[in-house]
Amino acid sequence: MPTVAADPGPFTFDPATTALLVIDMQRDFLLPGGFGESLGNDVGLLRRTIEPLAALLTAWRAAGLTVIHTREGHLPDLSDCPPAKLRRGPMIGQAGRFGRILIRGEYGHDIVDELAPVAGEAVVDKPGKGAFHGTDLQALLGGADRLIVTGVTTEVCVHTTVREANDRGYECLVLSDCVGSYFPEFQRVGLQMIAAQGGIFGWVAESPALIKEIAR
Amino acid sequence: MPTIGSVHADPYPWPYDGTVPVSRTALICIDWQTDFCGPGGYVDAMGYDLTLTRAGLPATAKLLQHVRDLGMLVIHTREGHAPDLSDLPANKRWRSARIGAEIGGPGPCGRILIKGEPGWEIVPEVAPEPGEVIIDKPGKGAFYATGLDLVLRTHGITHLILTGITTDVCVHTTMREANDRGYECLILSDCTGATDPGNHAAALHMVTMQGGVFGCVATSDDVIAATEA
Numbered sequence: 354m355p356t357v358a359a360d361p362g363p364f365t366f367d368p369a370t371t372a373l374l375v376i377d378m379q380r381d382f383l384l385p386g387g388f389g390e391s392l393g394n395d396v397g398l399l400r401r402t403i404e405p406l407a408a409l410l411t412a413w414r415a416a417g418l419t420v421i422h423t424r425e426g427h428l429p430d431l432s433d434c435p436p437a438k439l440r441r442g443p444m445i446g447q448a449g450r451f452g453r454i455l456i457r458g459e460y461g462h463d464i465v466d467e468l469a470p471v472a473g474e475a476v477v478d479k480p481g482k483g484a485f486h487g488t489d490l491q492a493l494l495g496g497a498d499r500l501i502v503t504g505v506t507t508e509v510c511v512h513t514t515v516r517e518a519n520d521r522g523y524e525c526l527v528l529s530d531c532v533g534s535y536f537p538e539f540q541r542v543g544l545q546m547i548a549a550q551g552g553i554f555g556w557v558a559e560s561p562a563l564i565k566e567i568a569r
Numbered sequence: 570m571p572t573i574g575s576v577h578a579d580p581y582p583w584p585y586d587g588t589v590p591v592s593r594t595a596l597i598c599i600d601w602q603t604d605f606c607g608p609g610g611y612v613d614a615m616g617y618d619l620t621l622t623r624a625g626l627p628a629t630a631k632l633l634q635h636v637r638d639l640g641m642l643v644i645h646t647r648e649g650h651a652p653d654l655s656d657l658p659a660n661k662r663w664r665s666a667r668i669g670a671e672i673g674g675p676g677p678c679g680r681i682l683i684k685g686e687p688g689w690e691i692v693p694e695v696a697p698e699p700g701e702v703i704i705d706k707p708g709k710g711a712f713y714a715t716g717l718d719l720v721l722r723t724h725g726i727t728h729l730i731l732t733g734i735t736t737d738v739c740v741h742t743t744m745r746e747a748n749d750r751g752y753e754c755l756i757l758s759d760c761t762g763a764t765d766p767g768n769h770a771a772a773l774h775m776v777t778m779q780g781g782v783f784g785c786v787a788t789s790d791d792v793i794a795a796t797e798a
Binding site for chain 1: 581584585586658659660661664665667668707708709710713714737738741742745746748749750751752753764765767768771772774775778779780781782783784
């Protein structure tokens, strides 16, 4: 059984029952000139994940393993956006440089070219931060019992999804070089919280160690 | 009808929609259990500094009395598992054993995190009163695999005030679940706590980013000052 050196201890997995989850690698969050940058964020802090994630996807696909992508966004009429979310994020649905912000079907809502899904890979559209609430993710995962978690941002959508997954009994390995935050402090403490108390939410490792295992 | 509104909070005066009736607001008290914060509980027995998880108890007890007087819905949660461990995910058991506190194993206050054991009960300082809702949960989040959402919707609740332990684990997971479900949330810095003070501070800070990505942070005094009978 493949085993990756991780914090707080070795992470062992059966590739046949392990899915790679790529969370919200969307143009609105990652492209220079996009929504994320317009809020004053340095998108470079998120873009550092693209290269390692592309390498991981290549290896994961070559091994014929499961990949699931997620996108945060809403219906064009915003009927699935809770009022409390819209009031705090009034830019949702407004015109942005890459189309209406966080609206399904818009250019900015889709995944960056480098990590575009290929035929056969599921794409889960989610209205919230967590990828389980209000989606078919659990059904799509079928018999998978382990998740390799990547994407953005570490302390928001990645963390919420890992917490949901953990309560549902999935084992999560979060890859520190494949998750990113606009805030370095939250990147650090977000990863620390996952592995704390004997791995209260899961494990943390880096992608090269995982790639090496699946390329065997 | 008592109201709550314009609570002095970070990053905006809570709630987003001005002033709401207390009847649409619930106080959620998360996992104030002996095993987590009581003398002789398993967190105590493991050698953690108990003052950190107990820090929020006096303020929570005071706030509880205040909101009870106003007639606000109070909901308590308890993390725990069935005695036969049938609702305990294998990885959760394995990880708890690895750090020397196996769920279901013998602890200083009965079997650790098992329903009905003394250590699983809520500490007396913030004990539920008759008629208050108690939600038993198998995970960190209070929504997953529980009736919490149904209870809240049945009562017409749209706004949540969160207290409990630990800030970065069960309180945060519950707040994130509530936020995705459209509830307007307020977490109280003086009514929460964590085994690691750094994680407590970071968890509160995370809430306030991006215009309040999960809601707002305030203190219990801010809430008390913003309620009108």
